[in-house]
Amino acid sequence: MSAPFEELADLDRLVHDPSRLAILTALSACKSADFLYLQRLTGLTKGNLSSHLGKLESAGLVAIEKEFIGKIPNTRVGITKIGRTAVERHWKRLDQLRQASLEWRPEPI
């Protein structure tokens, strides 16, 4: 059996990044959230948040829609079915890793 630390390498890097995990976690709790909310939630700059959202959108994990509320542009982001499955699988995997690391004992030299 491999050590839990080795299994860390198997984690989905796209989802595991702290900012993207926070975005996906928040989006998994609602139908959609706008850009401003995600920016406040993650504390990312506009450019960084855009970059993360772009990566998640390219992978099909989120869907981005643009609309106008009055004269103000508003970007709405929602998690897709694939994204929801990915983030839930990721939490499960992290739980398993946490459990494995608690039970893990180094092999005697």
Next chain:
Amino acid sequence: MSRMPAPDLRRLHAVTDNFFFWQGLRWIPMGFALMVSSIAMMPGVPLSKDVRPWIGVPFMIVALWLSTSVLGRYYARHFGRVRMDLSRHKTRTTVKWFVVYPAMLAAIIVDGVWRPPVLLSALAFAGAVEAYRESTGGGRLHYAVAAIGFVAFSLLPLLGVLPNGMAAVGAVIGLTGAVYVVGGFLDHRELVRILGSNDASDVSTV
């Protein structure tokens, strides 16, 4: 759903899931309206019996307008918009409408008509406050303190501090208003702490 590993992620999830309820300033006007209604129900207030129940109504209309329109816009402009997934809250909605609200109403009727020595309405409101806290993301210990306050309040007629009957129910409503005001303020403070106090623009660059 799988368990989430980190408390911070759980908090992000809870706040997003219950964003509307955490917008504490929205609840403050309604709290003041309830307090006005409560004062109007007090025995010493020089108002005719016909007018008393209606005093709070205009305040509630203004409170509703402030809450939905003015403060709704404030939160959207400064904190962004979240569309709730109502399918996630079917149990909460069912329990609220078929258990909590009927229990509160029944307790008010019992207190007003039969005047038991312990204020059942205060006990029902204590349960409602705690259920609210739990079902809207947990945390916010001020609601647990408020629930304990309601339980303590329910004993006042038994101790001879407060007369039982409708006057006591009025006091419970006033206390509820105070919980709205203080709880709303503290919820807002918690929301600002979680979402950061820095102002962001709502024009995205995606």
